[in-house]
Amino acid sequence: MKTIHFTLNGKRTSVDVEDNETLLHALRERLGITSVKEGCGIGECGTCTVLVDDEPHYSCLTLASKANGRDIKTVEYLSSSGVLHPLQEAFVRSGAVQCGYCTPGMLLSAYSLLLKNADPDAHDIKEAISGNLCRCTGYIQIEEAIKNAAEVCKCNSQG
Amino acid sequence: MLPKFVSVIARAKDEALSWLSSLENPKIIAGGTDLMVKMRAGKHYSHVIDVAGVPELLGVTEKDGKLFIGPATTHARLSSEGSIVRNARSLALACGLVGSPQIRNMGTIGGNLANASPAADSIPPLLVHDAVVTLESRDASRKVPLEEAIVAPYVTSIDGKELIGSIEISPLRGYREGYRRVAKRATWAISRLGVAFAIREENGMFLDAKLAIGSCTPMPFRPRKVEDLLKGAPKNEATISDAIRMTLEEIKLISGIRPSYAYKLPVLKGILEEVLRG
Numbered sequence A: 001m002k003t004i005h006f007t008l009n010g011k012r013t014s015v016d017v018e019d020n021e022t023l024l025h026a027l028r029e030r031l032g033i034t035s036v037k038e039g040c041g042i043g044e045c046g047t048c049t050v051l052v053d054d055e056p057h058y059s060c061l062t063l064a065s066k067a068n069g070r071d072i073k074t075v076e077y078l079s080s081s082g083v084l085h086p087l088q089e090a091f092v093r094s095g096a097v098q099c100g101y102c103t104p105g106m107l108l109s110a111y112s113l114l115l116k117n118a119d120p121d122a123h124d125i126k127e128a129i130s131g132n133l134c135r136c137t138g139y140i141q142i143e144e145a146i147k148n149a150a151e152v153c154k155c156n157s158q159g
Numbered sequence B: 001m002l003p004k005f006v007s008v009i010a011r012a013k014d015e016a017l018s019w020l021s022s023l024e025n026p027k028i029i030a031g032g033t034d035l036m037v038k039m040r041a042g043k044h045y046s047h048v049i050d051v052a053g054v055p056e057l058l059g060v061t062e063k064d065g066k067l068f069i070g071p072a073t074t075h076a077r078l079s080s081e082g083s084i085v086r087n088a089r090s091l092a093l094a095c096g097l098v099g100s101p102q103i104r105n106m107g108t109i110g111g112n113l114a115n116a117s118p119a120a121d122s123i124p125p126l127l128v129h130d131a132v133v134t135l136e137s138r139d140a141s142r143k144v145p146l147e148e149a150i151v152a153p154y155v156t157s158i159d160g161k162e163l164i165g166s167i168e169i170s171p172l173r174g175y176r177e178g179y180r181r182v183a184k185r186a187t188w189a190i191s192r193l194g195v196a197f198a199i200r201e202e203n204g205m206f207l208d209a210k211l212a213i214g215s216c217t218p219m220p221f222r223p224r225k226v227e228d229l230l231k232g233a234p235k236n237e238a239t240i241s242d243a244i245r246m247t248l249e250e251i252k253l254i255s256g257i258r259p260s261y262a263y264k265l266p267v268l269k270g271i272l273e274e275v276l277r278g
Protein backbone atom coordinates (compact mmCIF):
# COMPACT_ATOMS: atom_id res chain seq x y z
CA MET A 1 0.00 0.00 0.00
CA LYS A 2 1.12 3.54 -0.62
CA THR A 3 -0.56 6.89 -0.21
CA ILE A 4 -0.93 9.00 -3.33
CA HIS A 5 -1.80 12.67 -3.42
CA PHE A 6 -3.38 14.30 -6.42
CA THR A 7 -5.97 16.80 -7.55
CA LEU A 8 -9.26 15.11 -8.36
CA ASN A 9 -11.81 17.30 -10.11
CA GLY A 10 -10.22 20.41 -8.65
CA LYS A 11 -9.94 19.09 -5.06
CA ARG A 12 -6.78 17.93 -3.28
CA THR A 13 -7.23 14.21 -2.65
CA SER A 14 -5.19 11.53 -0.88
CA VAL A 15 -5.88 7.83 -1.05
CA ASP A 16 -4.13 4.59 -0.14
CA VAL A 17 -3.64 2.27 -3.12
CA GLU A 18 -2.03 -1.10 -3.76
CA ASP A 19 1.16 -1.20 -5.84
CA ASN A 20 -0.55 -3.32 -8.49
CA GLU A 21 -3.79 -1.33 -8.58
CA THR A 22 -5.06 0.55 -11.62
CA LEU A 23 -6.23 4.14 -11.50
CA LEU A 24 -9.58 2.88 -12.76
CA HIS A 25 -9.92 0.62 -9.70
CA ALA A 26 -8.84 3.34 -7.26
CA LEU A 27 -11.34 5.84 -8.68
CA ARG A 28 -14.25 3.42 -8.67
CA GLU A 29 -13.67 1.33 -5.57
CA ARG A 30 -11.90 3.74 -3.23
CA LEU A 31 -13.24 7.12 -4.32
CA GLY A 32 -16.71 6.11 -5.52
CA ILE A 33 -16.35 7.63 -8.98
CA THR A 34 -18.34 5.09 -10.96
CA SER A 35 -18.67 7.27 -14.06
CA VAL A 36 -15.25 5.84 -14.99
CA LYS A 37 -16.02 2.39 -16.34
CA GLU A 38 -14.25 -0.76 -17.31
CA GLY A 39 -15.28 -1.92 -20.76
CA CYS A 40 -12.54 -3.94 -22.41
CA GLY A 41 -9.78 -3.44 -19.84
CA ILE A 42 -7.12 -3.41 -22.57
CA GLY A 43 -7.16 0.13 -23.94
CA GLU A 44 -9.48 -0.32 -26.85
CA CYS A 45 -12.91 0.96 -25.85
CA GLY A 46 -12.20 4.24 -24.03
CA THR A 47 -14.95 4.03 -21.44
CA CYS A 48 -12.29 4.28 -18.69
CA THR A 49 -10.95 7.58 -20.09
CA VAL A 50 -9.87 10.20 -17.55
CA LEU A 51 -7.94 13.42 -18.08
CA VAL A 52 -4.41 13.49 -16.69
CA ASP A 53 -3.19 17.09 -16.76
CA ASP A 54 -6.03 17.73 -19.22
CA GLU A 55 -4.97 15.01 -21.67
CA PRO A 56 -7.07 11.85 -22.14
CA HIS A 57 -5.57 8.63 -20.77
CA TYR A 58 -6.95 5.13 -20.32
CA SER A 59 -7.27 4.60 -16.57
CA CYS A 60 -7.51 0.81 -17.07
CA LEU A 61 -3.89 0.79 -18.29
CA THR A 62 -2.64 3.36 -15.76
CA LEU A 63 -1.13 2.33 -12.44
CA ALA A 64 -2.82 4.29 -9.65
CA SER A 65 0.61 5.38 -8.40
CA LYS A 66 1.07 7.32 -11.64
CA ALA A 67 -1.65 9.77 -10.52
CA ASN A 68 0.54 11.01 -7.70
CA GLY A 69 1.09 14.76 -8.08
CA ARG A 70 -1.08 15.01 -11.19
CA ASP A 71 -4.36 16.70 -12.01
CA ILE A 72 -7.05 14.07 -12.65
CA LYS A 73 -10.43 14.96 -14.08
CA THR A 74 -13.48 12.77 -14.53
CA VAL A 75 -16.82 13.74 -16.05
CA GLU A 76 -18.02 15.03 -12.65
CA TYR A 77 -15.67 17.98 -13.14
CA LEU A 78 -17.68 19.26 -16.10
CA SER A 79 -20.75 19.98 -14.00
CA SER A 80 -19.00 20.75 -10.71
CA SER A 81 -20.47 24.25 -10.65
CA GLY A 82 -23.93 22.67 -10.46
CA VAL A 83 -24.95 23.32 -14.06
CA LEU A 84 -24.30 21.15 -17.05
CA HIS A 85 -21.29 22.07 -19.20
CA PRO A 86 -22.18 23.26 -22.74
CA LEU A 87 -20.82 19.94 -24.03
CA GLN A 88 -23.23 18.02 -21.81
CA GLU A 89 -26.12 20.28 -22.86
CA ALA A 90 -25.21 19.70 -26.50
CA PHE A 91 -25.03 15.90 -26.00
CA VAL A 92 -28.53 15.96 -24.51
CA ARG A 93 -29.89 18.17 -27.28
CA SER A 94 -28.37 16.18 -30.14
CA GLY A 95 -29.43 12.79 -28.80
CA ALA A 96 -25.76 11.85 -28.47
CA VAL A 97 -26.52 9.62 -25.48
CA GLN A 98 -28.27 6.29 -25.86
CA CYS A 99 -27.13 3.58 -23.46
CA GLY A 100 -24.76 6.10 -21.89
CA TYR A 101 -21.89 3.73 -21.22
CA CYS A 102 -19.40 5.58 -23.43
CA THR A 103 -20.67 9.07 -22.58
CA PRO A 104 -18.36 10.06 -19.68
CA GLY A 105 -15.25 9.10 -21.65
CA MET A 106 -16.59 10.66 -24.82
CA LEU A 107 -17.27 13.95 -22.99
CA LEU A 108 -13.76 14.00 -21.52
CA SER A 109 -12.10 13.44 -24.89
CA ALA A 110 -14.28 16.19 -26.34
CA TYR A 111 -13.53 18.53 -23.44
CA SER A 112 -9.79 18.00 -23.88
CA LEU A 113 -10.15 18.78 -27.59
CA LEU A 114 -11.97 22.06 -26.92
CA LEU A 115 -9.30 23.13 -24.43
CA LYS A 116 -6.68 22.91 -27.19
CA ASN A 117 -8.77 23.80 -30.19
CA ALA A 118 -11.72 26.16 -29.85
CA ASP A 119 -12.73 25.77 -33.48
CA PRO A 120 -12.37 22.09 -34.41
CA ASP A 121 -13.38 20.89 -37.87
CA ALA A 122 -15.05 17.55 -38.56
CA HIS A 123 -11.69 15.80 -38.90
CA ASP A 124 -10.37 17.18 -35.59
CA ILE A 125 -13.52 15.97 -33.83
CA LYS A 126 -13.37 12.47 -35.33
CA GLU A 127 -9.68 12.21 -34.41
CA ALA A 128 -10.29 13.41 -30.85
CA ILE A 129 -12.92 10.75 -30.13
CA SER A 130 -11.19 7.99 -32.10
CA GLY A 131 -10.09 6.32 -28.85
CA ASN A 132 -13.68 6.08 -27.58
CA LEU A 133 -16.06 3.45 -28.90
CA CYS A 134 -19.82 4.00 -29.10
CA ARG A 135 -21.93 1.06 -30.20
CA CYS A 136 -25.29 2.86 -30.17
CA THR A 137 -25.26 6.21 -31.89
CA GLY A 138 -23.12 5.68 -34.95
CA TYR A 139 -21.15 8.77 -33.85
CA ILE A 140 -23.03 11.28 -36.03
CA GLN A 141 -24.95 12.78 -33.11
CA ILE A 142 -21.83 12.86 -30.95
CA GLU A 143 -19.85 14.70 -33.60
CA GLU A 144 -22.71 17.13 -34.11
CA ALA A 145 -22.95 17.76 -30.36
CA ILE A 146 -19.25 18.53 -30.08
CA LYS A 147 -19.43 20.91 -33.04
CA ASN A 148 -22.42 22.70 -31.50
CA ALA A 149 -20.77 22.89 -28.09
CA ALA A 150 -17.67 24.43 -29.65
CA GLU A 151 -19.86 27.19 -31.11
CA VAL A 152 -21.50 27.83 -27.74
CA CYS A 153 -18.16 27.86 -25.90
CA LYS A 154 -16.78 30.33 -28.42
CA CYS A 155 -19.77 32.64 -27.84
CA ASN A 156 -19.39 32.32 -24.09
CA SER A 157 -15.73 33.21 -24.14
CA GLN A 158 -16.39 36.22 -26.40
CA GLY A 159 -19.24 37.44 -24.24
CA MET B 1 -6.66 -7.24 -10.69
CA LEU B 2 -3.09 -7.46 -11.83
CA PRO B 3 -0.72 -10.09 -10.43
CA LYS B 4 0.96 -8.85 -7.23
CA PHE B 5 4.10 -6.75 -7.58
CA VAL B 6 5.94 -4.00 -5.76
CA SER B 7 6.15 -0.76 -7.72
CA VAL B 8 8.65 2.04 -7.37
CA ILE B 9 8.75 5.39 -9.12
CA ALA B 10 12.20 6.47 -10.29
CA ARG B 11 12.98 10.17 -10.02
CA ALA B 12 16.36 9.97 -11.74
CA LYS B 13 18.06 7.64 -14.19
CA ASP B 14 20.67 6.56 -11.63
CA GLU B 15 17.93 5.57 -9.25
CA ALA B 16 16.23 3.46 -11.94
CA LEU B 17 19.57 1.82 -12.82
CA SER B 18 20.42 0.97 -9.25
CA TRP B 19 16.97 -0.55 -8.68
CA LEU B 20 17.30 -2.52 -11.91
CA SER B 21 20.56 -4.00 -10.68
CA SER B 22 19.51 -4.68 -7.08
CA LEU B 23 15.84 -5.68 -7.19
CA GLU B 24 14.79 -9.21 -7.93
CA ASN B 25 12.89 -9.91 -11.16
CA PRO B 26 12.48 -6.22 -12.08
CA LYS B 27 10.58 -4.78 -15.04
CA ILE B 28 10.57 -1.25 -16.39
CA ILE B 29 7.24 0.42 -17.04
CA ALA B 30 6.88 3.64 -19.04
CA GLY B 31 3.43 4.32 -20.51
CA GLY B 32 2.22 0.84 -19.62
CA THR B 33 0.24 0.41 -22.84
CA ASP B 34 1.99 -2.85 -23.68
CA LEU B 35 3.04 -4.01 -20.23
CA MET B 36 -0.28 -3.50 -18.42
CA VAL B 37 -2.05 -5.55 -21.08
CA LYS B 38 0.48 -8.36 -20.59
CA MET B 39 0.32 -8.26 -16.80
CA ARG B 40 -3.43 -8.31 -16.97
CA ALA B 41 -3.13 -11.48 -19.00
CA GLY B 42 -1.06 -12.99 -16.17
CA LYS B 43 2.57 -12.03 -16.80
CA HIS B 44 4.29 -11.62 -13.45
CA TYR B 45 7.21 -9.50 -12.24
CA SER B 46 8.27 -9.00 -8.62
CA HIS B 47 9.19 -5.35 -9.05
CA VAL B 48 7.95 -2.74 -11.49
CA ILE B 49 10.10 0.36 -11.94
CA ASP B 50 8.24 3.37 -13.34
CA VAL B 51 10.54 5.54 -15.49
CA ALA B 52 7.85 7.69 -17.15
CA GLY B 53 8.79 10.78 -15.13
CA VAL B 54 12.59 10.50 -15.22
CA PRO B 55 13.80 13.88 -16.55
CA GLU B 56 16.92 12.46 -18.29
CA LEU B 57 14.71 10.08 -20.28
CA LEU B 58 12.34 12.77 -21.59
CA GLY B 59 12.38 15.08 -24.60
CA VAL B 60 14.58 15.62 -27.63
CA THR B 61 17.98 17.32 -27.72
CA GLU B 62 20.30 18.18 -30.61
CA LYS B 63 24.04 17.66 -30.29
CA ASP B 64 26.86 17.40 -32.82
CA GLY B 65 24.43 17.17 -35.70
CA LYS B 66 22.51 14.26 -34.14
CA LEU B 67 19.14 14.12 -32.41
CA PHE B 68 18.89 12.36 -29.07
CA ILE B 69 15.40 11.16 -28.18
CA GLY B 70 14.58 10.34 -24.58
CA PRO B 71 12.94 6.88 -24.52
CA ALA B 72 10.16 8.03 -22.17
CA THR B 73 9.00 10.67 -24.65
CA THR B 74 5.40 9.97 -25.66
CA HIS B 75 4.16 9.47 -29.20
CA ALA B 76 1.93 12.55 -28.74
CA ARG B 77 4.94 14.70 -27.94
CA LEU B 78 7.11 13.30 -30.76
CA SER B 79 4.39 13.81 -33.35
CA SER B 80 4.44 17.55 -32.72
CA GLU B 81 8.01 18.14 -31.54
CA GLY B 82 9.57 20.79 -33.83
CA SER B 83 12.99 19.16 -34.21
CA ILE B 84 11.43 15.81 -35.13
CA VAL B 85 8.91 17.34 -37.54
CA ARG B 86 11.77 19.21 -39.29
CA ASN B 87 14.48 16.53 -39.27
CA ALA B 88 12.65 13.20 -39.12
CA ARG B 89 9.26 13.78 -40.63
CA SER B 90 8.53 10.06 -41.10
CA LEU B 91 8.94 9.55 -37.37
CA ALA B 92 6.65 12.45 -36.47
CA LEU B 93 4.02 11.10 -38.86
CA ALA B 94 4.31 7.53 -37.58
CA CYS B 95 4.03 8.57 -33.94
CA GLY B 96 0.95 10.62 -34.85
CA LEU B 97 -0.72 7.47 -36.22
CA VAL B 98 -0.11 5.16 -33.25
CA GLY B 99 -3.26 3.82 -31.59
CA SER B 100 -5.60 6.55 -30.40
CA PRO B 101 -5.10 9.92 -28.66
CA GLN B 102 -5.08 8.12 -25.29
CA ILE B 103 -2.47 5.59 -26.44
CA ARG B 104 -0.30 8.40 -27.86
CA ASN B 105 -0.55 10.39 -24.62
CA MET B 106 0.61 7.36 -22.63
CA GLY B 107 2.77 5.21 -24.91
CA THR B 108 6.45 6.02 -25.35
CA ILE B 109 8.98 5.45 -28.09
CA GLY B 110 11.24 3.47 -25.74
CA GLY B 111 8.36 1.14 -24.92
CA ASN B 112 7.57 0.77 -28.62
CA LEU B 113 11.19 -0.28 -29.34
CA ALA B 114 11.62 -2.53 -26.34
CA ASN B 115 8.37 -4.33 -27.11
CA ALA B 116 9.79 -4.95 -30.61
CA SER B 117 6.54 -5.85 -32.33
CA PRO B 118 6.90 -6.50 -36.08
CA ALA B 119 4.19 -3.85 -36.44
CA ALA B 120 5.68 -1.15 -34.16
CA ASP B 121 5.07 2.08 -36.02
CA SER B 122 8.11 3.99 -34.77
CA ILE B 123 10.61 1.35 -35.87
CA PRO B 124 10.60 1.79 -39.69
CA PRO B 125 11.22 5.58 -39.43
CA LEU B 126 13.96 4.99 -36.85
CA LEU B 127 15.63 2.50 -39.22
CA VAL B 128 15.51 5.09 -42.01
CA HIS B 129 17.34 7.46 -39.65
CA ASP B 130 19.97 4.85 -38.72
CA ALA B 131 18.91 4.88 -35.08
CA VAL B 132 21.43 3.81 -32.45
CA VAL B 133 20.23 2.99 -28.95
CA THR B 134 22.29 3.55 -25.85
CA LEU B 135 21.74 0.71 -23.40
CA GLU B 136 22.74 1.47 -19.85
CA SER B 137 23.12 -0.60 -16.74
CA ARG B 138 24.43 0.53 -13.37
CA ASP B 139 28.00 -0.38 -14.29
CA ALA B 140 28.16 -0.10 -18.06
CA SER B 141 26.85 1.59 -21.15
CA ARG B 142 26.90 0.41 -24.76
CA LYS B 143 25.66 1.66 -28.09
CA VAL B 144 23.86 -0.72 -30.42
CA PRO B 145 22.35 0.02 -33.84
CA LEU B 146 18.59 -0.48 -33.61
CA GLU B 147 18.82 -3.00 -36.44
CA GLU B 148 20.96 -5.23 -34.21
CA ALA B 149 19.08 -4.55 -30.98
CA ILE B 150 15.96 -6.28 -32.31
CA VAL B 151 16.84 -9.92 -32.73
CA ALA B 152 13.47 -11.61 -33.32
CA PRO B 153 9.80 -10.64 -33.18
CA TYR B 154 9.19 -9.27 -29.65
CA VAL B 155 12.78 -10.10 -28.69
CA THR B 156 15.62 -7.62 -28.19
CA SER B 157 19.21 -7.88 -27.03
CA ILE B 158 18.42 -5.51 -24.14
CA ASP B 159 19.43 -7.22 -20.90
CA GLY B 160 16.98 -7.33 -17.99
CA LYS B 161 19.31 -5.09 -15.97
CA GLU B 162 19.61 -2.53 -18.79
CA LEU B 163 17.45 0.35 -19.82
CA ILE B 164 17.33 2.34 -23.03
CA GLY B 165 19.04 5.58 -22.04
CA SER B 166 18.58 7.36 -25.34
CA ILE B 167 17.82 6.87 -29.01
CA GLU B 168 20.16 8.67 -31.37
CA ILE B 169 19.10 9.45 -34.92
CA SER B 170 20.65 11.20 -37.91
CA PRO B 171 18.61 14.10 -39.24
CA LEU B 172 17.82 14.02 -42.96
CA ARG B 173 17.58 17.32 -44.75
CA GLY B 174 16.73 17.78 -48.41
CA TYR B 175 14.87 14.45 -48.51
CA ARG B 176 11.28 13.82 -49.42
CA GLU B 177 10.26 11.89 -46.34
CA GLY B 178 7.12 10.22 -45.07
CA TYR B 179 5.33 7.26 -43.53
CA ARG B 180 2.46 5.25 -44.97
CA ARG B 181 0.49 2.78 -42.97
CA VAL B 182 -2.38 0.45 -43.60
CA ALA B 183 -4.41 -0.65 -40.59
CA LYS B 184 -7.65 -2.59 -40.26
CA ARG B 185 -9.39 0.43 -38.77
CA ALA B 186 -8.06 3.95 -38.79
CA THR B 187 -7.24 3.76 -35.07
CA TRP B 188 -6.46 1.08 -32.49
CA ALA B 189 -5.68 -1.55 -35.03
CA ILE B 190 -2.01 -2.32 -35.05
CA SER B 191 -0.52 -1.63 -38.47
CA ARG B 192 -0.91 -4.31 -41.07
CA LEU B 193 1.73 -2.60 -43.17
CA GLY B 194 4.01 0.36 -42.57
CA VAL B 195 6.47 2.01 -44.95
CA ALA B 196 8.89 4.76 -43.97
CA PHE B 197 10.81 6.48 -46.73
CA ALA B 198 13.31 9.25 -47.32
CA ILE B 199 14.23 9.99 -50.91
CA ARG B 200 16.56 12.57 -52.42
CA GLU B 201 16.25 13.21 -56.12
CA GLU B 202 17.50 15.75 -58.66
CA ASN B 203 17.12 16.24 -62.41
CA GLY B 204 15.21 13.01 -62.91
CA MET B 205 17.67 10.89 -60.89
CA PHE B 206 17.38 9.16 -57.54
CA LEU B 207 20.40 10.41 -55.57
CA ASP B 208 19.61 8.46 -52.42
CA ALA B 209 16.72 6.37 -51.15
CA LYS B 210 16.16 4.96 -47.69
CA LEU B 211 13.22 2.64 -47.19
CA ALA B 212 12.04 0.63 -44.21
CA ILE B 213 9.12 -1.76 -44.23
CA GLY B 214 7.22 -2.91 -41.15
CA SER B 215 4.66 -5.70 -40.58
CA CYS B 216 5.73 -7.75 -43.62
CA THR B 217 8.66 -9.67 -42.18
CA PRO B 218 9.36 -10.89 -38.61
CA MET B 219 11.22 -7.63 -37.99
CA PRO B 220 10.89 -4.31 -39.79
CA PHE B 221 13.76 -4.11 -42.30
CA ARG B 222 15.63 -1.92 -44.79
CA PRO B 223 15.78 -3.46 -48.28
CA ARG B 224 19.41 -2.44 -48.77
CA LYS B 225 19.85 -4.02 -52.21
CA VAL B 226 16.89 -2.03 -53.44
CA GLU B 227 18.34 1.15 -51.96
CA ASP B 228 21.62 0.44 -53.78
CA LEU B 229 19.78 -0.11 -57.03
CA LEU B 230 17.95 3.22 -56.70
CA LYS B 231 21.05 5.24 -55.84
CA GLY B 232 22.08 7.10 -59.01
CA ALA B 233 19.39 5.43 -61.15
CA PRO B 234 17.16 7.42 -63.49
CA LYS B 235 13.74 8.11 -62.01
CA ASN B 236 11.51 6.28 -64.46
CA GLU B 237 8.94 3.46 -64.54
CA ALA B 238 11.59 0.85 -65.40
CA THR B 239 13.68 1.68 -62.30
CA ILE B 240 10.59 1.83 -60.11
CA SER B 241 9.24 -1.52 -61.24
CA ASP B 242 12.67 -3.15 -60.83
CA ALA B 243 12.91 -1.72 -57.30
CA ILE B 244 9.47 -3.00 -56.38
CA ARG B 245 10.07 -6.45 -57.82
CA MET B 246 13.31 -6.72 -55.84
CA THR B 247 11.59 -5.58 -52.63
CA LEU B 248 8.85 -8.19 -52.94
CA GLU B 249 11.41 -10.90 -53.72
CA GLU B 250 13.45 -9.95 -50.69
CA ILE B 251 10.38 -10.18 -48.47
CA LYS B 252 9.61 -13.67 -49.75
CA LEU B 253 13.24 -14.64 -49.26
CA ILE B 254 13.15 -13.50 -45.62
CA SER B 255 9.77 -14.92 -44.66
CA GLY B 256 8.85 -17.54 -47.24
CA ILE B 257 5.31 -17.46 -48.61
CA ARG B 258 2.65 -16.45 -46.14
CA PRO B 259 -1.12 -16.56 -46.58
CA SER B 260 -1.37 -12.84 -45.82
CA TYR B 261 0.92 -12.00 -48.73
CA ALA B 262 -1.95 -12.58 -51.16
CA TYR B 263 -3.31 -9.20 -50.11
CA LYS B 264 -0.31 -7.63 -48.43
CA LEU B 265 2.15 -7.66 -51.29
CA PRO B 266 -0.18 -6.04 -53.85
CA VAL B 267 -0.92 -3.30 -51.31
CA LEU B 268 2.79 -2.84 -50.61
CA LYS B 269 3.39 -2.61 -54.36
CA GLY B 270 0.82 0.17 -54.60
CA ILE B 271 2.34 2.07 -51.69
CA LEU B 272 5.87 1.76 -53.10
CA GLU B 273 4.72 2.96 -56.52
CA GLU B 274 3.22 6.08 -54.94
CA VAL B 275 6.24 6.64 -52.74
CA LEU B 276 8.84 6.23 -55.49
CA ARG B 277 6.91 8.16 -58.14
CA GLY B 278 6.46 10.93 -55.54
Ligand SMILES: Cc1cc2nc3c(=O)[nH]c(=O)nc-3n(C[C@H](O)[C@H](O)[C@H](O)COP(=O)(O)OP(=O)(O)OC[C@H]3O[C@@H](n4cnc5c(N)ncnc54)[C@H](O)[C@@H]3O)c2cc1C
Residues within 6 Å of the ligand: A042, A043, A044, B027, B028, B029, B030, B031, B032, B033, B034, B035, B036, B037, B051, B057, B071, B072, B097, B098, B099, B100, B103, B106, B107, B108, B109, B110, B111, B112, B113, B114, B115, B119, B120, B121, B122, B158, B162, B163, B164, B165, B188, B189, B190, B191
Ligand atom coordinates in the same frame (compact mmCIF):
# COMPACT_ATOMS: atom_id res chain seq x y z
C1 LIG C 1 -5.20 -0.22 -27.87
C2 LIG C 1 -3.75 -0.19 -28.28
C3 LIG C 1 -3.40 0.26 -29.55
C4 LIG C 1 -2.07 0.29 -29.94
N1 LIG C 1 -1.77 0.75 -31.18
C5 LIG C 1 -0.49 0.76 -31.60
C6 LIG C 1 -0.14 1.24 -32.90
O1 LIG C 1 -0.99 1.66 -33.69
N2 LIG C 1 1.17 1.21 -33.27
C7 LIG C 1 2.15 0.76 -32.43
O2 LIG C 1 3.33 0.78 -32.81
N3 LIG C 1 1.85 0.32 -31.18
C8 LIG C 1 0.57 0.31 -30.74
N4 LIG C 1 0.26 -0.16 -29.49
C9 LIG C 1 1.33 -0.69 -28.63
C10 LIG C 1 1.91 0.30 -27.60
O3 LIG C 1 1.03 1.35 -27.33
C11 LIG C 1 3.25 0.87 -28.07
O4 LIG C 1 4.16 -0.16 -28.32
C12 LIG C 1 3.85 1.86 -27.05
O5 LIG C 1 4.81 2.65 -27.69
C13 LIG C 1 4.48 1.16 -25.85
O6 LIG C 1 5.07 2.15 -25.01
P1 LIG C 1 4.79 2.19 -23.44
O7 LIG C 1 5.57 3.34 -22.90
O8 LIG C 1 3.36 2.17 -23.16
O9 LIG C 1 5.47 0.81 -23.02
P2 LIG C 1 5.32 -0.05 -21.68
O10 LIG C 1 4.10 -0.88 -21.76
O11 LIG C 1 5.52 0.81 -20.49
O12 LIG C 1 6.59 -0.98 -21.85
C14 LIG C 1 6.70 -1.86 -22.96
C15 LIG C 1 8.03 -2.62 -22.86
O13 LIG C 1 9.11 -1.72 -23.00
C16 LIG C 1 9.99 -1.82 -21.87
N5 LIG C 1 10.53 -0.46 -21.69
C17 LIG C 1 9.85 0.71 -21.63
N6 LIG C 1 10.71 1.75 -21.53
C18 LIG C 1 11.96 1.22 -21.50
C19 LIG C 1 13.28 1.77 -21.40
N7 LIG C 1 13.51 3.10 -21.30
N8 LIG C 1 14.33 0.92 -21.41
C20 LIG C 1 14.14 -0.42 -21.52
N9 LIG C 1 12.92 -1.00 -21.62
C21 LIG C 1 11.85 -0.19 -21.61
C22 LIG C 1 9.12 -2.35 -20.76
O14 LIG C 1 9.90 -3.01 -19.80
C23 LIG C 1 8.22 -3.30 -21.51
O15 LIG C 1 8.89 -4.51 -21.76
C24 LIG C 1 -1.06 -0.17 -29.05
C25 LIG C 1 -1.41 -0.61 -27.76
C26 LIG C 1 -2.75 -0.63 -27.38
C27 LIG C 1 -3.12 -1.11 -25.99
